[in-house]
Amino acid sequence: MFIWSAVTCHRFGLRQLAAASTVSLLICSAAIVASAQLRRPVSDDPPDPAVEQRLTKLSQELRCLVCQNETLADSRADLAEDLREEIRIQIRAGKSDQEIISFLTQRYGDFILYRPPVRPKTYLLWFGPFVLLLAGLAILFRYVKRRRDMIEEKPLSNADRAQVEKLLSSASRKETA
Amino acid sequence: MTRYLIPLVIFGVLVVFLAIGLGRDPHEVPSPLINKPAPPFKLAQLKDPSKTFSAEEMRGRVWLLNVWASWCISCRDEHPLLLEYARSGAVPIYGLNYKDKPEDALAWLGELGDPYVLSVSDLDGRIGIDYGVYGAPETYLIDQQGVIRFKQIGPVTPDVWTKSILPQVQELNRQGGYR
Numbered sequence: 415m416f417i418w419s420a421v422t423c424h425r426f427g428l429r430q431l432a433a434a435s436t437v438s439l440l441i442c443s444a445a446i447v448a449s450a451q452l453r454r455p456v457s458d459d460p461p462d463p464a465v466e467q468r469l470t471k472l473s474q475e476l477r478c479l480v481c482q483n484e485t486l487a488d489s490r491a492d493l494a495e496d497l498r499e500e501i502r503i504q505i506r507a508g509k510s511d512q513e514i515i516s517f518l519t520q521r522y523g524d525f526i527l528y529r530p531p532v533r534p535k536t537y538l539l540w541f542g543p544f545v546l547l548l549a550g551l552a553i554l555f556r557y558v559k560r561r562r563d564m565i566e567e568k569p570l571s572n573a574d575r576a577q578v579e580k581l582l583s584s585a586s587r588k589e590t591a
Numbered sequence: 592m593t594r595y596l597i598p599l600v601i602f603g604v605l606v607v608f609l610a611i612g613l614g615r616d617p618h619e620v621p622s623p624l625i626n627k628p629a630p631p632f633k634l635a636q637l638k639d640p641s642k643t644f645s646a647e648e649m650r651g652r653v654w655l656l657n658v659w660a661s662w663c664i665s666c667r668d669e670h671p672l673l674l675e676y677a678r679s680g681a682v683p684i685y686g687l688n689y690k691d692k693p694e695d696a697l698a699w700l701g702e703l704g705d706p707y708v709l710s711v712s713d714l715d716g717r718i719g720i721d722y723g724v725y726g727a728p729e730t731y732l733i734d735q736q737g738v739i740r741f742k743q744i745g746p747v748t749p750d751v752w753t754k755s756i757l758p759q760v761q762e763l764n765r766q767g768g769y770r
Contacts, residue, residue, distance in 0.1 A: 479725035482617060492690070493725055496716050521723040523623040 465505045472511055473498055476518065477526050485528065622723055622742045629656070629733045630721035634711035637688050637696055644685070644711050646737065653763045655684045655756070656731040657707070657747075658719065660691040661699035663727040669746035670703050676752060677706035682732075682760045686710030689719050689727050732756055734763050 470487055476497075478489035486494050486501075497518070504514050518526050530536050570578070624630075633645035646656075657673065659666040677684050686707035688696045693712055700710075713719055722731065725744075732741035741759055743751055 479620060493716075496720065500717075500720055520623060521720060522725065523620055523723070525620045 462506075465502060468505050468511070469498060469502055472501060472505075472514060475528055476515075477528055479522060479526065618726065619744050620725070622739075622744075624723055624731075624739050625742060627739060629731065629737050629739050630718070632711070632713075632718045632721070634687075634713060634718065637686070637693060637700075637710040637712050640693070640712070644709060646733070649685075649733065650737055651735050653682055653735060653760055654733055655682055656687055656722075656733060657684055658687045658689045658722070658724050658727050658729040658731075659710075660689045660727050661695040662691065663689075665746045666728045667703070669728050670706070672747060672749065672752070673706035674704050676747075681757060683708045687718065687722075688712050689724060690714070690716040730756075732759055735767075 473486035476486040478484045478486050478491055478494040478497075480491035480493050481489050484491075484494075486497055501514055504517065509517075515527070524530055530539060532540050629646050631646050633643050633647075636642045636644050659669075673684060676682075684707055686709070688710045690713065693714075696710070696712070700707075716724075722729075728746055730743040730747050731739050734740050740763065741755060743756070747756070
């Protein structure tokens with residue numbers, strides 16, 4: 415993996431990185447120091463709860479491209495903060511969720527969406543599991559049916575019956591004893 | 592026989608898919624901007640903030656836009672190569688100084704050399720968002736019509752340069768901007 419991916423690593427995620435090499439830790443902390451001074455000035459307006467709520471809801475559906483297993487809502491990466499601020503500005507400007515999402519996918523691609531759109535290219539992704547499930551059910555059904563056909567009912571012979579009765583009576587004797 | 596063959600085949604297919612998956616770098620996200628017009632920008636120049644530079648000015652020319660910052664460690668790795676390629680004169684390289692402090696950026700260029708025709712300052716990273724930047728360095732190849740033809744995420748390597756960038760530059764220049 416490239417080192418550059420670690421460069422803008424999230425700020426509070428250092429604990430999760432403990433397993434990673436000391437080198438990448440050092441790189442990360444260096445980037446933190448560098449980027450801390452470069453924070454985009456957040457507007458001075460008091461946070462509007464309605465805007466923040468929409469921002470949270472939207473950004474939970476979006477992937478942070480730097481720390482890819484985190485949502486934009488959770489990530490402390492610099493880019494995630496910038497993108498949240500961008501979304502905030504667009505919400506204030508009265509953009510719809512759809513408009514904001516298309517703004518982001520035009521720039522970062524569908525990869526930024528945790529819920530990929532249904533289109534021919536993603537049919538396999540969306541419907542593949544169901545196809546597999548149906549195939550599995552069909553195989554299971556055929557197998558069970560074949561097994562059932564294979565087991566033929568054999569009538570008990572007189573000797574078997576006598577043995578069954580002997581066993582059963584000895585068992586009931588034990589119980590009463 | 593088929594009883595044992597079918598699971599074996601399924602297993603083989605799985606191994607192939609997983610092997611391909613392992614060999615790919617998940618950080619290389621395909622850019623939706625390829626073959627799309629390069630987002631316009633007009634920004635102050637790093638060395639002379641009183642002057643601006645806009646992507647429009649490059650119409651009719653093939654050029655590279657390299658996103659860099661003094662805090663970016665891989666940019667340092669990439670830098671000697673950029674200097675070499677700039678010296679070769681194959682294609683003009685312009686810099687987008689991404690979320691950097693101008694004084695740090697200037698010191699960096701002073702120390703390591705300046706491969707760029709000029710750099711512009713994207714102080715708050717807003718133009719970076721338009722270009723879908725998520726990890727510097729990134730390099731865009733832009734054609735005469737202002738269309739992005741290629742994007743390198745991460746440092747440009749000799750391999751990328753000789754196999755992807757240079758052939759495309761030559762091809763675009765040969766076509767002379769007429770398609």
